[in-house]
Amino acid sequence: MKAARFYKEGDPLRIEDVEIPKIGSREVLVKVKACGVTPSNIPYRKMIPALEKVPVTYGHQIAGTIAEVGSDVTGINKGNRVFVEYYVGCGQCPMCRSGRDYICPDFRVIGKTWGDGGFAEYVRVPVNNIFPLPDEISFEEGALIADPIGVGFHAARRAGVQPNNSVAIFGGGGAVGIATVQCAKLAGADPVIAIDAFEHKLKIAKKVGADEIVNSSEGDPVEKIKSLTGDKGVDIAIDACGGMGSAGELGGLTYEQSMKSTRWGGRTVIIGCSWETFTCEALRFCLEEFEVLGSHGVPKSDLPTIVSLIVNKKIQVKPIISHFFSLDEINHALDVLHRGLGDPFKIIIRP
Ligand SMILES: [Zn+2]
Numbered sequence: 001m002k003a004a005r006f007y008k009e010g011d012p013l014r015i016e017d018v019e020i021p022k023i024g025s026r027e028v029l030v031k032v033k034a035c036g037v038t039p040s041n042i043p044y045r046k047m048i049p050a051l052e053k054v055p056v057t058y059g060h061q062i063a064g065t066i067a068e069v070g071s072d073v074t075g076i077n078k079g080n081r082v083f084v085e086y087y088v089g090c091g092q093c094p095m096c097r098s099g100r101d102y103i104c105p106d107f108r109v110i111g112k113t114w115g116d117g118g119f120a121e122y123v124r125v126p127v128n129n130i131f132p133l134p135d136e137i138s139f140e141e142g143a144l145i146a147d148p149i150g151v152g153f154h155a156a157r158r159a160g161v162q163p164n165n166s167v168a169i170f171g172g173g174g175a176v177g178i179a180t181v182q183c184a185k186l187a188g189a190d191p192v193i194a195i196d197a198f199e200h201k202l203k204i205a206k207k208v209g210a211d212e213i214v215n216s217s218e219g220d221p222v223e224k225i226k227s228l229t230g231d232k233g234v235d236i237a238i239d240a241c242g243g244m245g246s247a248g249e250l251g252g253l254t255y256e257q258s259m260k261s262t263r264w265g266g267r268t269v270i271i272g273c274s275w276e277t278f279t280c281e282a283l284r285f286c287l288e289e290f291e292v293l294g295s296h297g298v299p300k301s302d303l304p305t306i307v308s309l310i311v312n313k314k315i316q317v318k319p320i321i322s323h324f325f326s327l328d329e330i331n332h333a334l335d336v337l338h339r340g341l342g343d344p345f346k347i348i349i350r351p
Helices: 145-159 175-186 199-207 221-228 252-260 282-287 300-311 327-339
Strands: 002-006 014-017 027-037 061-069 081-084 122-126 130-132 167-170 192-196 212-215 234-239 262-270 291-294 321-326 346-350
Touching (some): 002 327, 014 327, 027 081, 061 145, 145 175, 145 300, 167 175, 167 252, 175 192, 175 234, 212 221, 221 252, 234 252, 252 262
Parallel strands (some): 167 192, 167 234, 234 262, 262 291
Antiparallel strands (some): 002 014, 081 130
8 A cells, every 4th residue: 555654854755665554453554535734744844752763654633434444443334434533541550441531641642652653544453442423524624633722622621611712722823723713712711812923823713613713913912902802811821832833933921921911810721742840920820819730632532523613514524625636746735734825724634
């Protein structure tokens, strides 16, 4: 089968002919119909977590059909439409046992550290990482359910958004940010303020429900948020920028802007992954009971709820998809994303 393999930082992926993966008794083989491209697939980025071996086939945002099932797998049949959740925990630690395998200290990621991913015609997946994809959801949308939609859903949960909370989302025009905007609105937030440096992305944030949009390239977003909230700041600020997103080069800056935008007694939630550090006055934590939380991945138990929200059109996925490419065009697709050619948003590979 055809697969796009990563060998070395800075080198293009190599399209190679490789063996179709052999599956274990508790695994399935998925024929890949759609696989999302993320900034972490660009071969110039420092990996989180670091890769242990190369070559590896990237691609963790996967949807397709079941091509083969392992001998101990029941209830899943050849031809079933499915999507993949990509975290594989150790299965033994307290985090895994409480359904939080995405923060297992030994977590692995399909398409990076667990095994080969979806930039290929077929991918091997543990049966626990497979979820049914209803006919109402296309493969292209299905590929994005666990990430970015699930990641945004979980962040809004971690933030504890309540009706009428004011919520500011930094990177609110990014793929995770757009999902977070929608989930904050579903939880009753008002207003939801989306902050981003890209106008075309902010337009989509507005389209899916943001009450206010702030272009951070046009001035200090903290001042703008203060002016929108009677100088108090928001109940909840969520940073979906970090170091990996399209605005990632801002790094620690947006973490600090998120914290500065949060009112007394409020909460800042950090989703955006990066190696950056940030500073905050310790006084704020005691004097203001200010909280900072992290959010990562999505519990597998939340995925059926997210699927039904998409089927019932409470969460939109289509507006974040901008480009489609074949597997042969993968390096061009990565270039489009890396250089921002033609206002890319989510790019989908169809192997
Ligand atoms: Zn574990």
